[in-house]
Amino acid sequence: MSERLFCYGTLMFAEVMQKVTGRCFTGEPAMLHDYARYCIDREVYPGLIAEAGAITTGVLYSGIDVASMAKLDDFEGDAYQRIKVNVQVNERPVSAAVYCMAPGQERLSNRQPWQAEAFVQRHMQSYLHDV
DSSP, rough: EEEEEEOOOOGHHHHHHHHSSSOOOOOEEEEEEEEEEEEEEOOEEEEEEEEEEEEEEEEEEEEEHHHHHHHHHHHHHEEEEEEEEEEETTTTTEEEEEEETTTTTTTGEEEOOOOOHHHHHHHHHOOOOOO
């Protein structure tokens, strides 16, 4: 059995996804409505928080196997929870899993928007080394 996973932070990047899971997955652009991506204090990765009217862009991966999903669960840790959502792919709704901030963990966010380009420029190489 396989799942779809919407990624909005460091896992949007195929290199990070492969480093975490040991596998390559097919990804396509997607959007998630009513959730916002924010920086986490003293971290280079973001958190996702429910917020009416917000739109978060990211990548929808397909074919995530059970073993890879278990590795992703470990990678995300206790500050995140995996939930089911509907994302938009080419204006059609698609069911997927996503990791959002676990209840009570939203306080770790500084509510500043997380920028993927800044992550790539400033942190990608060291992040890949540390994962």
